[in-house]
Amino acid sequence: MKAPPFQYHRPQTREELGTLLSSLENAKILAGGQSLMPMMNLRVLAPDHLIDINRIPGLAGIRETPEGIEIGAMTRQADILSSDVVKARLPLLSRALEHVGHIQTRARGTIGGSCCHLDPSAEQPAMCAILDAEFIVTRPDGHRIVPASEWFEGLLQSALGEQEFLEAIRIKPWAKGHGYGFAEYARRHGDFAIAGGAALIEASKDGRITRAALLSFGIEASPRRLSDAEAALIDQPIGKLDLEPAVAAARALDAMEDVHVTPDYRRHLAGVLIRRALNEACTTLERQP
Amino acid sequence: MTERSLTFTLNGQPREAKVDPRVHLGDFLRHSLGLTGTHIGCEHGVCGACTVIVDGSPVRSCLMLAVQIDDCTVETVESLGKPGDLSPLQQAFAANHGLQCGFCTPGMLMTLEAFLRTTPAPTEEDVRIAISGNICRCTGYQGIVQATLDTASTKANRT
Ligand SMILES: Cc1cc2nc3c(=O)[nH]c(=O)nc-3n(C[C@@H](O)[C@H](O)[C@H](O)COP(=O)(O)OP(=O)(O)OC[C@H]3O[C@@H](n4cnc5c(N)ncnc54)[C@H](O)[C@@H]3O)c2cc1C
Ligand code: FES
Numbered sequence: 001m002k003a004p005p006f007q008y009h010r011p012q013t014r015e016e017l018g019t020l021l022s023s024l025e026n027a028k029i030l031a032g033g034q035s036l037m038p039m040m041n042l043r044v045l046a047p048d049h050l051i052d053i054n055r056i057p058g059l060a061g062i063r064e065t066p067e068g069i070e071i072g073a074m075t076r077q078a079d080i081l082s083s084d085v086v087k088a089r090l091p092l093l094s095r096a097l098e099h100v101g102h103i104q105t106r107a108r109g110t111i112g113g114s115c116c117h118l119d120p121s122a123e124q125p126a127m128c129a130i131l132d133a134e135f136i137v138t139r140p141d142g143h144r145i146v147p148a149s150e151w152f153e154g155l156l157q158s159a160l161g162e163q164e165f166l167e168a169i170r171i172k173p174w175a176k177g178h179g180y181g182f183a184e185y186a187r188r189h190g191d192f193a194i195a196g197g198a199a200l201i202e203a204s205k206d207g208r209i210t211r212a213a214l215l216s217f218g219i220e221a222s223p224r225r226l227s228d229a230e231a232a233l234i235d236q237p238i239g240k241l242d243l244e245p246a247v248a249a250a251r252a253l254d255a256m257e258d259v260h261v262t263p264d265y266r267r268h269l270a271g272v273l274i275r276r277a278l279n280e281a282c283t284t285l286e287r288q289p
Numbered sequence: 290m291t292e293r294s295l296t297f298t299l300n301g302q303p304r305e306a307k308v309d310p311r312v313h314l315g316d317f318l319r320h321s322l323g324l325t326g327t328h329i330g331c332e333h334g335v336c337g338a339c340t341v342i343v344d345g346s347p348v349r350s351c352l353m354l355a356v357q358i359d360d361c362t363v364e365t366v367e368s369l370g371k372p373g374d375l376s377p378l379q380q381a382f383a384a385n386h387g388l389q390c391g392f393c394t395p396g397m398l399m400t401l402e403a404f405l406r407t408t409p410a411p412t413e414e415d416v417r418i419a420i421s422g423n424i425c426r427c428t429g430y431q432g433i434v435q436a437t438l439d440t441a442s443t444k445a446n447r448t
């Protein structure tokens with residue numbers, strides 16, 4: 001089908017964008033269009049106004065700052081995937097992006113679009129959640145910073161207010177040589193995942209875990225950190241990890257049901273995938289000499 | 290709706306046009322410009338038949354609005370070869386039975402054309418991942434993958 005009629009706006013500056021956002025009713029921002037356009041073509045959405053932010057300078061790009069790595073909201077998934085900075089310092093994000101759609105969708109799709117759309121199985125917001133990213137939001141009176149723990153408000157619902165837009169995402173990299181692991185299950189490569197898991201670890205010289213983060217995604221409406229299981233990993237020796245608390249935590253989540261799988265099966269996958277992710281994190285961890 | 294004017298480069302030629310903003314790039318190419326090589330399958334981003342190259346990247350033309358190509362460079366399957374004078378990739382598709390009904394072919398060709406420019410010596414797995422967003426209901430992909438690998442190795446041997 002074709003998109004219903006709308007008025008098209010193409011602001012050239014953040015100020016113009018701000019004015020449009022505060023004056024228009026039933027408006028939608030158009031970033032990469034890889035989620036919004038399908039929904040409009042399927043007539044699930046019918047905004048009166050489409051505000052194309054593809055021509056606003058400075059919204060795309062990857063910068064290293066003292067506060068962390070800042071990825072502009074309009075940075076294309078393809079450019080993040082090919083970034084050497086991201087590969088070296090945020091290897092988990094790189095690894096996850098290989099699973100996001102296909103070369104054609106990554107050429108247009110943006111990290112900001114994915115983090116505003118918030119599909120429950122989307123990899124990019126999930127990686128923001130495990131990496132404790134900060135969402136830099138622009139609003140009529142300036143900026144505000146939303147921590148990942150407050151960004152997810154439910155199914156397809158971010159903390160973004162009506163007159164606000166996502167400017168950038170800031171991520172503090174973990175220590176050099178940290179371990180990272182990612183696992184997801186999808187029916188075909190590049191399809192939306194049915195379930196996924198991710199893990200990050202740091203360890204001391206004598207091989208004991210000093211810091212850990214664990215996350216399941218695609219299970220509940222929003223990605224979910226497994227905080228108790230993270231705490232249980234501290235001080236454990238690599239190679240003799242007790243994986244069971246992580247697996248049990250993932251299996252205890254309030255799993256969604258959909259046309260593909262039952263909640264039981266999804267919980268089962270959550271356990272399998274968190275185990276794989278954690279094992280992979282142990283193998284990617286570079287042992288300190 | 291108010292029409293917007295745009296200027297762009299299409300298959301090497303500078304062009305100007307007017308378009309209703311709700312028209313997607315695939316329909317614009319087919320209906321306004323008469324370039325029916327680009328095929329429209331699903332219109333929601335899942336089949337890849339509509340793939341064209343915009344500013345060097347393969348994109349789904351059903352998910353881009355025609356107004357968005359203002360100042361951009363667009364390449365469609367019509368830029369590759371002509372009957373009797375096929376491009377190397379098109380020739381390899383013919384030689385390897387990389388097509389049957391041909392519906393997916395323009396999208397496959399444009400995806401792989403863009404892919405081979407950035408990945409001139411791909412592995413079989415690279416090729417399979419590159420076309421993971423293009424659905425073919427006829428060939429079983431084997432001939433398409435082989436055609437791509439042949440094109441890459443022929444080119445490597447020539448240079
Ligand atoms: C075939 C196919 C397969 C896919 N597979 C996957 C997959 O495996 N994993 C995955 O995660 N995704 C997948 N996607 C979706 C992904 O490609 C999209 O890129 C992403 O979900 C949305 O990003 P976008 O830039 O395209 O945003 P758009 O579609 O342009 O926008 C999405 C939403 O975010 C809002 N928005 C965008 N940017 C901003 C901003 N800066 N500030 C405020 N609001 C904003 C828009 O108004 C809209 O509501 C797939 C898509 C397709 C078509
Ligand atoms: S018609 Fe565009 S992806 Fe199917």
Ligand code: FES
Pocket residue numbers: 387388389390391392393394424425426427428
């Ligand atoms: S040749 Fe028929 S769909 Fe691919």
